[in-house]
Amino acid sequence: MAEPGKIRSALAHCAIDGVVAKSGLDASISEQAFVGKVVLRGNPSDSEFLATVRGALELDLPLAPNTSSETPPVSALWLGPDEWMLICAPGSEAAVVDSLNAALAEGHSTVVDVSDAYTVLRLSGPASRTILAKGCALDLHPRAFAFGDVARTMIAKADVILHQTADETDDGGPVFDVYVARSFADYLWRWFDKIIN
Amino acid sequence: MLRIPCPWCGERDVGEFHCGGEAHIARPSGADTIDDDAWAEYLFMRQNPKGSHHERWSHAHGCRRWFHVVRDTDSDQVLAVYLMNEAPPDLPGRSS
Incomplete structure (x- = not known):
């Protein structure tokens, strides 16, 4: 039960x-x-978007197809030309979502917690x-x-x-x-x- | 086994893809004024050639993006792949 x-x-x-x-x-x-998983979507040719994500997570999103990048404790998996999955420690996904939402409030992007x-x-x-x-x-x-x-x-x-x-x-x-x-x-x-x- | 080169992910098995049918079918303007024949032509009539065929495909189980494929319907050979916002490439010796 x-x-x-x-x-x-x-x-x-x-x-x-x-x-x-x-x-x-x-x-x-x-x-x-319970690994934290957050789907991030945004325009990879928008340097401001990439810089904002770098500022929030200290992480460069992987732009080459089928690759990943990592700045512990967060890693980013390339899922599509404008889509990434951010992997973080169990329980830390809410903090990742909050910091991205705060940083990306101005631009055109989405952040979704898909951990569960x-x-x-x-x-x-x-x-x-x-x-x-x-x-x-x-x-x-x-x-x-x-x-x-x-x-x-x-x-x-x-x-x-x-x-x-x-x-x-x-x-x-x-x-x-x-x-x-x-x-x-x-x-x-x-x-x-x-x-x- | 048919292998399709996704413009982003590279060559993958056909099972990862979904075919969206013939490409470059333009919606007629003035949909409220054209007659039923013209509307039926747009909705239902397709080329069904033996040879090169321009198609839309989606990498449904991969990056989930749509793109164009020129496929030989006879040999199943993929002749070209190009993005949704690109014009069809010239394929010498082939008519579509």
Whole structure:
């Protein structure tokens, strides 16, 4: 039973954390619950907009497709030519929204807190690419998809945002964060569970 | 498998896209005065060629942006991709 007034993760019922592949595939999966996610839209050719965001977050928005940028504790994922998702620590999304809204009051832009609309499945280990490739049509070879790269795509027919957050050479790497709509989280988790076990 | 080069995201699987039908169909002016035949021509009549076809596509499961594709309806080859505010490119030896 969910306790009233208590935040509950999308996969709280799945006993997902730290699941390690039993099949010999060297990978593990966990849920990064409650991560702050804010969708920002604005005109990338408007230097004033970019400067305002930089002033508010000390972060340069990534302008090249399929890339990300990071100034801890906030990172920005490129979602489209005028759309970004800002990732921040659990609970800090309201502060990010407030500071952006205050800074961008004059211009033409939108800031939306979507933290509870998505959850994050974190897939890590040397076999991660093999596991993702089972359900994703992207070229996931390290020369085509590397540390920091982002793609909005589909895994096993579920819409996801794929973000590589650690390199092959890192301890336990590579690491992929898979952002999936809350309503698809159970399905996608079960799909991963089936693939890695 | 058909692969489509999104102008922003690069080449992706066709499953990520949605086809919006024939491109460059201009809405007739004076919609309240033109006759039903002219209106039906605008609403329903499409080219359906065997060969190059100018189409609108949306990267529905990616960056969600609309763009134009020139596609050979016979070979399914993508001949050109251009933005919504751009004019169709010249494709030598091809008529549309």
